Amino acid sequence: MGKIIFFEDKNFQGRSYECSSDCSDLHSYFNRCNSIRVENGNWMLYECPNYAGHQYFLRKGEYPDFQQWLGFNDSIRSCHLISSIIFYEDKHFKGRSYECTSDQSDLHPHLSHCNSIRVENGCWIVYELPSYMGQQYFLKSGEYPDYQCWTGLSDSVRSCRLVPQQRGTHKLKVYERDEFRGQMMEFTDDCPSVYDRFLYQNISSCNILDGYWIFHEQPNYKGRQYYLKPGEYRKFSNWGAPNARVGSFRRVLDTY
Template sequence: MSRYSGKILFYEGKCFTGRKLELCSDCDNFQDRGFLNRVNSIRVESGAFVCFDHPDYTGQQYILEHGEYPEYQRWNALNDHMGSCRPIAMHGENYRVELFEGENFGGERAELHEDCPFLQARGLTKNCVNSIKVYGDGAWVMYEEPNYRGRMYIVERGNFSSPKEWQSESATIQSARRVANYF
């Protein structure tokens, strides 16, 4: 299996019951596949996926790695809406990210190679990140709150000069972790 693919199953009912939708690649609109936008449980058999509560890869992001999620609260959702998803591109195991307090890679900077539950302990003086550079092989999840809580955003290899580029309306980022569980 390529590190760019995986397999995810969405179920309308809790505990893997009801109609299901099986995907191994991008899906920009679940309704186009005959599946309603109500998802109450998910099983990720392989890979890692970023899912969105609206079609066309918009809205709240949820990062789902290998494992079982018997109810929507397990992936930190507030409701059972889900409209699109795509696999997370995993290239290998070399992780490196630079976080900048200012837009366009300015201001205070912190570099990470491992998960960080509280970014202010790593040199950032504010609780905001306005630009990001992702190097190496792996993808990262940025969280609005410490200890990997709150809204989450996926960033993969590349440069993000403002929060809008990782689909955030806010620069509040207080914790970060690697997407590592993809098999």
């Protein structure tokens, strides 16, 4: 998770306010901002409310006065936490690296292989092949010092996708047969065992009504993973699976 602390006076003095997510209007928390400490994450700061005015990009570090972030004055009125993932060619965050803040359909020009990953912020899906193909792996904020930590089968990571933030409800309908036929059941929460709840071992089609979800091949969120965003999936191949076996599924939550 990100963390940034705003101080009214220089050198981290005076009234302060700590923030860990986007804020469209900081004025109610402090009157001015003359120093900032970024403890985690990458942030975009704005001179005016609602993400308007001059913008300042800040990485982890200390900024004892507004000249340090190239500010024109002591006005900071809104902030945005930037999702970020860093890929490393070698284990334990060594070797050549590449930082990404948005979807990337082909990572090969930036690194030849991937043996460790650091997720600075956000939830991400990384793919074994370019163009969001092959094995899929769901990663939340944290450190992954080798590919076994994200249950990878090899050091091949060729594309990635940022999961959009979802602050509302989650809802999906699963069906026993393709084209939304057969037994149907609606879910709004995580399901560690599809068979125990649905009484079937297969899901052949589904309709994602709200939120973003991860299907797992085995119960208790194990086995191959598949990322599903809102939309209709008339057959299991639509979400990239070789068969209809779904052992469990869960919501992608901002609280990860």
